[in-house]
Ligand code: UDP
């Protein structure tokens with residue numbers, strides 16, 4: 339494969355049989371008009387319709403079209419991740435398969451990466467054609483993500499159309515519902531030049547959306563965990579271990595102090611009864627016990643994070 343390939347377009351898809359031919363023709367047209375060398379990587383995320391057959395047909399007609407097929411549905415993030423591993427182009431695009439994103443945006447975004455030196459250009463669906471039940475939670479999500487990430491210049495984190503410098507996608511790993519947070523992953527990996535471009539957005543022509551509210555909730559939990567990972571560098575022990583040790587030490591010295599005071603009291607001939615009659619003794623004891631538990635939690639977290647087989651547990655059935 340030539341090292342000079344200019345563009346890779348990674349397209350995760352789940353039951354999008356009606357759109358694929360139209361999309362692939364549309365991309366081909368834009369690529370030829372602009373004389374780009376390119377590849378399209380369709381990742382079939384376990385479709386149950388005839389999507390894969392369509393990908394096979396398209397690939398047989400055009401060598402620029404490649405396909406990876408998952409054995410079952412693993413989610414959009416896994417699809418992107420496997421596409422990122424396979425991509426060979428200098429600039430890598432992600433696009434949805436449903437014809438809502440327009441390939442006409444690609445040349446301008448390509449320029450922003452290659453000529454203006456951006457690491458990531460994120461599409462911004464300035465004028466959206468989705469129902470309110472989708473746009474309202476999305477607004478909330480974008481607001482929360484801006485606040486948590488400090489990436490204040492993006493309106494729309496979740497747009498499927500994005501362009502990346504190759505190094506970015508070869509560095510980051512996308513799993514769970516994390517496709518919504520790729521700009522954060524990129525920023526945390528040290529790619530600071532992130533911007534957006536307003537892009538056209540079409541109504542879904544065929545099929546139905548695959549993302550409902552429950553995926554927003556999962557996404558929020560993923561945001562908490564990646565924020566944690568970024569802040570504490572995947573080291574639960576650093577946080578829980580420190581907290582636990584501190585609590586244990588405070589508890590231990592308080593208990594020791596109470597004990598010593600008791601002995602001192604006895605020496606003075608005062609008849610206080612038992613150490614355990616001092617209510618502070620129980621607080622000290624509780625602090626020691628909780629401290630030990632936190633320490634153990636940190637230790638277990640550490641063991642699990644080191645030994646977790648891989649967060650991207652997916653199986654490829656076929657590749658063309
Ligand atoms: N998708 C996928 N796996 C899934 C769900 C969706 O690969 O489990 C693909 C889907 O086929 C589409 C893209 O991800 O190409 C975006 O999905 P969709 O259009 O349903 O999301 P929306 O535009 O409504 O946010």
Ligand code: MG
Pocket residue numbers: 434436438542547
């Ligand atoms: Mg869509």
